[in-house]
Amino acid sequence: MPLVQIAGLPIDLVRQRMRSLRLTVYAGGRIRVSVPLQTPVATIEAFVQARRGWIEQQQQRFAAREPAPQLRYESGETVPYLGQDYELLVSPAAGRAGVLLRPESRQLRLSVPAGSTAAQREALLTAWYRQQIKQLLPALFAQWEPVVGRAAADWGVKQMRTRWGTCNIGARRVWLNLELIKRPLPCLEYVLVHELTHLHERLHNARFWGLMDQFMPDWRTHRAELNRVLLAPTAAPDAD
Numbered sequence: 001m002p003l004v005q006i007a008g009l010p011i012d013l014v015r016q017r018m019r020s021l022r023l024t025v026y027a028g029g030r031i032r033v034s035v036p037l038q039t040p041v042a043t044i045e046a047f048v049q050a051r052r053g054w055i056e057q058q059q060q061r062f063a064a065r066e067p068a069p070q071l072r073y074e075s076g077e078t079v080p081y082l083g084q085d086y087e088l089l090v091s092p093a094a095g096r097a098g099v100l101l102r103p104e105s106r107q108l109r110l111s112v113p114a115g116s117t118a119a120q121r122e123a124l125l126t127a128w129y130r131q132q133i134k135q136l137l138p139a140l141f142a143q144w145e146p147v148v149g150r151a152a153a154d155w156g157v158k159q160m161r162t163r164w165g166t167c168n169i170g171a172r173r174v175w176l177n178l179e180l181i182k183r184p185l186p187c188l189e190y191v192l193v194h195e196l197t198h199l200h201e202r203l204h205n206a207r208f209w210g211l212m213d214q215f216m217p218d219w220r221t222h223r224a225e226l227n228r229v230l231l232a233p234t235a236a237p238d239a240d
Contacts, residue, residue: 006033006041007048009055015039021047025058061227073121079108081132083184090121099128126178133157133181133188140192148215150199164226167195169202183226190222 003010012032021044022034035044048055071077077088081101086108093111100109112121134157145151153172160166160177167174174195180188193216201208212219 007045007052009048009052011048013044023048023051023055025055025062029059029062031055071122072118073110073125074118079125080182081108081129082181083187097124099125129181130157130178133176133178136181136185136188137176137192140189144189144193144196144215148193148196148200150196152196152199165191165195167198169198172199183229184222186218186222187226190216190219190226193219 004013005011006013009031012030014032014034015037016034018034018036020036021039024032024034026032031048033044033048035047071079073088073090075088075090078085079088080086084106086101086106089107089109091109091111092114097113097116098111100111102109108125110121110124112124137155137157141152141155151172152174155174155176157176157178159179160175164177164180165175174192176188176191176195180191194212197208197211197215200211216222
């Protein structure tokens with residue numbers, strides 16, 4: 001979709017059936033404005049102009065983020081786990097492939113068949129990450145659901161390119177991004193609480209953030225840490 005100039009800024013303008021105007025800034029600085037079908041251009045201009053300072057702030061935040069490293073999953077590289085960096089050791093295995101975490105030496109060993117590809121080593125580590133986060137989450141839900149006063153009917157883990165978490169309010173189903181297993185544990189807790197709070201309030205409005213202050217007073221610190229690393233080239237900030 002071609003960009004249009006609005007308030008002196010290149011904007012990805014989308015007209016669709018909706019009730020209010022919505023503004024999103026993506027990594028790389030792209031700006032998207034979604035508006036109801038018949039919204040006058042003057043109204044859109046005023047809307048963007050009033051939020052120009054916020055737009056620039058978000059663009060600066062994205063520019064300051066650290067890009068995710070490109071790995072070949074070879075010995076000597078560094079891989080993250082719960083906010084800590086571990087030296088990756090790749091060793092040939094005659095039998096079953098596996099992953100061994102060595103916290104005392106800050107090493108993570110991949111035992112893989114000789115001649116394994118980078119994609120195969122990545123798949124092995126990803127499966128291990130998934131296993132670890134799924135082991136952590138039951139206790140975290142049990143800890144935080146009484147604090148929030150809402151319980152998820154179901155939850156799951158999946159790889160998401162643009163969100164740290166989502167909540168299907170009707171089904172009371174929470175999805176958490178597998179990438180959270182790489183970030184410090186309080187970041188995972190922040191997203192979990194964030195999504196559970198949506199079972200009180202659908203929107204990111206004053207009531208929602210007031211509830212977050214009540215349930216997790218230091219949530220801003222965890223969100224800042226979470227957003228320090230770029231999730232994906234097109235990611236928008238924060239959880240959903």
